Amino acid sequence: MPVRQNSKKLFLLPVLISSVLFSQIHNVSEGYQKPEDPLVAKNLEEWQDLKFGLFMHWGTYSQWGIVESWSLCPEDESWTQRKPEHGKSYYDYVKNYENLQTTFNPVQFNPQKWADAVKKAGMKYVVFTTKHHDGFAMFDTQQSDYKITSSKTPFSRNPKADVAREIFSTFRKEGFKIGAYFSKPDWHSDEYWWSYFPPKDRNVNYDPKKYPEKWERFKKFTFNQLNEITSNYGKIDILWLDGGWVRPFHTIDPKVEWQRTIKVEQDIDMDKIGNMARKNQPGIIIVDRTVPGKWENYVTPEQAVPEQALSIPWESCITMGDSFSYVPDDHYKSSQKIIETLVKIISRGGNYLMNIAPGPNGDYDPIVYDRLQEISGWMGINQSAVFATRSIAPYHEGDFYYTRSKDGNTLNIFHLDEKSDYHAPASVSFLLPEKWNPKSLAVLGVSSKVQWEKRGNRIYVQLPKERTALKYAAVIQINR
Structure with a gap:
């Protein structure tokens, strides 16, 4: 899941929030810089026409039916309480969580089925989690063996093992803009959560200024993975970077509660990353979430919709169910609720990025297809009022x-x-x-x-x- 306020607070945030709170959370009131690159501006204008997109959180955690990644983070134990059968101690839990790699085999994975269903429902772009905070890569990275294409992972022997490639190529063929979600923090990497120290919270567990060589190795690791994604996976339209606590210390807004928990410098060198991504993918939209400046090309309220129209590009990421990750018997929103949310968002000038989480078998819950079919009926009648519109x-x-x-x-x-x-x-x-x-x-x-x-x-x-x-x-x- 994207950035959390303070454990449970953002998870339970209602779909409607005040523009004042929205500004405090996402630094909207200050710091937004309109992209100067004409190719980026063109891409952003086209993206604002699309209105309705698909978000997908998917990883090994789907096998346990738990929230993505966050149960690994000690500060978030209060709302991601670990089940005893998954490990009696924290370190047992981490070992068993990471061992999920050895049983992950989503043999029903069929991205064409997803693309067909969501396209009929009116979705026009996709953002897929290439790597969440737990560090498990859903793409064929050469920087780590903690990935779906590793020989340790049963699905690696499937011809569709590089699921990011399969998803991107399938959806691109269907006319979707392609977005790659990527977590800047990596809780599996010894260069971020150094095994010399126990992790305390979501942040790096050592002081990068005290151990600059270690931090440099993490920066290089991150740069290399993002270079792979933007070099080896065809046209990428959006680079959606999560984990806003990985940021230059001077950008912290003390008015925002979760940002006050950042105690050390975590400058990842976004200029180097952004310039590389733009060289590899001219015109790519970069979303360095919650870090205002030239690399946050649009802002991203989570599970929330501002009460008023905003004059800058924005997108609400909201789950179809209650969770961003797959949970058995999740409570899915009604089609009417989804359409009402879409209407509110587009009337205020935003895009609706709706999250649907695949399960451990590699497919959506059957209820999801029912919802998408119902939405497609409404969209077939009313699409001229939705797409390529403005507030x-x-x-x-x-x-x-x-x-x-x-x-x-x-x-x-x-x-x-x-x-x-x-x-x-x-x-x-x-x-x-x-x-x-x-x-x-x-x-x-x-x-x-x-x-x-x-x-x-x-x-x-x-x-x-x-x-x-x-x-x-x-x-x-x-x-x-």
């Missing part, structure tokens, strides 16, 4: 949410009902944006003529009986 004031009024086409000639008004299963009302009334003089109005998914009129700065619409077929959210589209 427009008033953004949100009561149960109504607004987007506009990029050329400014089409206005989309989404009507939600979060209190119950959606039923389109017989009539609606909503505020028009300033200087809008409508010429035509339609309800997407309704073929019969719709009665409407403009009175002052409001529109009044009578919806025909066909409205009863509308699911999850109704969309009124106005042209001028």
